[in-house]
Amino acid sequence: xxxxxxxxxxxxxxxxxxxxxxxxxxxxxxxxxxxxxxxxxxxxxxxxxxxxxxxxxxxxxxxxxxxxxxxxxxxxxxxxxxxxxxxxxxxxxxxxxxxxxxxxxxxxxxxxxxxxxxxxxxxxxxxxxxxxxxxxxxxxxxxxxxxxxxxxxxxxxxxxxxxxxxxxxxxxxxxxxxxxxxxxxxxxxxxxxxxxxxxxxxxxxxxxxxxxxxxxxxxxxxx
Numbered sequence: 001x002x003x004x005x006x007x008x009x010x011x012x013x014x015x016x017x018x019x020x021x022x023x024x025x026x027x028x029x030x031x032x033x034x035x036x037x038x039x040x041x042x043x044x045x046x047x048x049x050x051x052x053x054x055x056x057x058x059x060x061x062x063x064x065x066x067x068x069x070x071x072x073x074x075x076x077x078x079x080x081x082x083x084x085x086x087x088x089x090x091x092x093x094x095x096x097x098x099x100x101x102x103x104x105x106x107x108x109x110x111x112x113x114x115x116x117x118x119x120x121x122x123x124x125x126x127x128x129x130x131x132x133x134x135x136x137x138x139x140x141x142x143x144x145x146x147x148x149x150x151x152x153x154x155x156x157x158x159x160x161x162x163x164x165x166x167x168x169x170x171x172x173x174x175x176x177x178x179x180x181x182x183x184x185x186x187x188x189x190x191x192x193x194x195x196x197x198x199x200x201x202x203x204x205x206x207x208x209x210x211x212x213x214x215x216x217x218x219x220x221x222x223x
Contacts, residue, residue, distance in 0.1 A: 033057030067093035073114035096107040126161040160219035169216040
């Protein structure tokens, strides 16, 4: 899942990018409202987290421009805690409104609720055979054994599970798991796939991650 974070305060932005990435979400971070409006026009985001006090164009104006042509969920994350501000944000088209300071666990829960909205197929657990990922607990198990993954390995596994049976190219994987300016000449995808295989497949009899020579990789059960 790719999220656009609009936050002008550096410390808050770094904190949010780190926390959301650790939970398997791909985050693009922008600090200017005009840049946000441009970015949602060229990249398909699953969710926008929007501060009100942005330079260039404030959050109220940003969401008005977004809602003119886009329907992705928008969550206001702002220090403006007056009732009038909350009502204004929701009336302008926000799907949720969370006031700073906030508990990260609450933000994460609200994000999961918004990402599930309109996608009934998305459950709290993703699975293939004896492999299971419990999304809210961020727990990965295969054949009942717990598997610890890094943040990027976890994001990579979620991408495979959500698109299981589909051959994914290195470019698609890089775009979805790493940032959009990823240098495709590096071998970061191959290295990440190899490490994920070491944890997900090698200890077990049946491999789930397969290489499709000349095309990419696919997660699926094979006879």
